[in-house]
Amino acid sequence: xxxxxxxxxxxxxxxTSKIADKVSRGGPEPAAMISRAEAxxxxxxxxxxxxxxxxxxxxxxxxxxxxIDPANRKTNARALFDAAFxxxxxxGTFGYAALxxxxxxxxxxxxxxxxxxxxxxxxxxxxxxxxxxxVADQIVGKPVGIPLEVIAGLESLVSKRLLR
Amino acid sequence: MASPGYNLSRIKVLIVxxxxxxxxxxxxxxxxxxMTKFREAEEGTQxxxxxxxxxxxxxxxxxxxxxxxxxxxxxxxxxxxxxxxxFIPVIMLTANTEAHHVFLARDxxxxxxxxxxxxxxxxxxxxxxxxxxxxxxxxxxxYFGPDRRRKRKxxxxxxxxxxxxxxxx
Numbered sequence: 001x002x003x004x005x006x007x008x009x010x011x012x013x014x015x016t017s018k019i020a021d022k023v024s025r026g027g028p029e030p031a032a033m034i035s036r037a038e039a040x041x042x043x044x045x046x047x048x049x050x051x052x053x054x055x056x057x058x059x060x061x062x063x064x065x066x067x068i069d070p071a072n073r074k075t076n077a078r079a080l081f082d083a084a085f086x087x088x089x090x091x092g093t094f095g096y097a098a099l100x101x102x103x104x105x106x107x108x109x110x111x112x113x114x115x116x117x118x119x120x121x122x123x124x125x126x127x128x129x130x131x132x133x134x135v136a137d138q139i140v141g142k143p144v145g146i147p148l149e150v151i152a153g154l155e156s157l158v159s160k161r162l163l164r
Numbered sequence: 165m166a167s168p169g170y171n172l173s174r175i176k177v178l179i180v181x182x183x184x185x186x187x188x189x190x191x192x193x194x195x196x197x198x199m200t201k202f203r204e205a206e207e208g209t210q211x212x213x214x215x216x217x218x219x220x221x222x223x224x225x226x227x228x229x230x231x232x233x234x235x236x237x238x239x240x241x242x243x244x245x246x247x248x249x250x251f252i253p254v255i256m257l258t259a260n261t262e263a264h265h266v267f268l269a270r271d272x273x274x275x276x277x278x279x280x281x282x283x284x285x286x287x288x289x290x291x292x293x294x295x296x297x298x299x300x301x302x303x304x305x306x307y308f309g310p311d312r313r314r315k316r317k318x319x320x321x322x323x324x325x326x327x328x329x330x331x332x333x
Contacts, residue, residue: 011303012311015251019175019221020295027171027198030288037196037284044192051185085228086183089259092281093189100281104259 041093048094055090056135059083063128066116073116080124081110087131098143099134101151102127109158119164123157130154170295176201178220180211180237181257182229190224190257193284197291208232212240219248222294227258227269234258235272242273242308250308251301253294257282273309275299 027033062080069076084103092100106127113120130150133139139147177199181187187204194202203218205211207229215223223241227234238254241247256269259280266277276290299310 009304013301013303015298015301017249017251018298019253020298022174022176022221023295024171024174025169027169027173029169030292033197034284034288037193037288040192040196041189041284044189082228085259086186089280089282090183090186090189093283097281104261107259 045094048090051090052087052096052135055083055087056131059087059128059131063124066124067121070118077110077116081107084110084127095140096134097141098139098147098151099131101143102130102134102154105151105155105158106131109161112162120161123154123161126157127154170198170292172198172291173200175199175222176203176218176220178203178205178211178214178218178223178225180205180208180223180229180234181226182206183226186226189282190287193282193287194224196284197288208234208237208240211237212244215241216246216248220252222291223252223254225254225256227256227260227265235268238269238272238274253298255287255290255294257287270312271307271309273307275310 028036059080062076062083066073066076066080084106088100088103088107091097091103106124109120109123109127110116116124134147143151177194179187179190179194179202181190181204191202191204203214203220205214209232211223211225211232214220225234225237234256238256241252241254242250253275254273255276255278256274257278257280258265258269261279269277275294278286278290299314301309302311
């Protein structure tokens, strides 16, 4: 039922406890905290190669399943999406912007296409291959030149597949 | 940039992410900010249990998790009878970057939205925002959570949209 004109069907509530109650002054300057956190990420970066190796193994295994087991394609596509989604989120944090963007493009195909069919597999394979190359060649930083062209090509392929 | 010089050591943080490496990254950043009290969970149901035991002051939460995802978890935090703190700030940290994702998270009661890739500066700014600019909570027939209107429109003369429970804000 429509509320009468002028009536208020909502309440505004001021929270009784706030996170600010637990915060005091006397900490380092924000810029110092941020620099310290960035230095910490640089330390962790040393391990990221190993993590990425594991993530790529999971991705490749998921792709194999998608390829050879058409009966469970929906489940296998979801597993591949999850693997690519993890890489998409983490790779950029460690400077692998190209890898993150390729993973994003793959996620878009797997998420937005109602069902993955045989004709989609070459497009998936192109993404997986490109990711392998980026990892093998340790292509970091903002993508330019050939990596950028490859990414644009992959994104265009996905857009075309989504129109079908 | 936020006001300088916070001591964040008393803030208890619950980190919820199904990826162990991501939890490690978040924790490392928070430690660099001077935080010391953490609990971790791998998905929403486990996170809610941790919340009951640990009673955190801040939640940093991923979206895509199974069996209970971040959106369902946040809804439970905001609306469950036994929720230990329905007003707790929740920062959603996710690789979901489309606008409709942001709106869905907002409508679940998320306080701050942070898209991966994660940067130290962006994470610090979201935390500072929960401290410096806490928003009142709004309760309607269909929503309980932080005020979704961040912009104040003092000269707005249109109808009060919150009077209609079907209206999203």
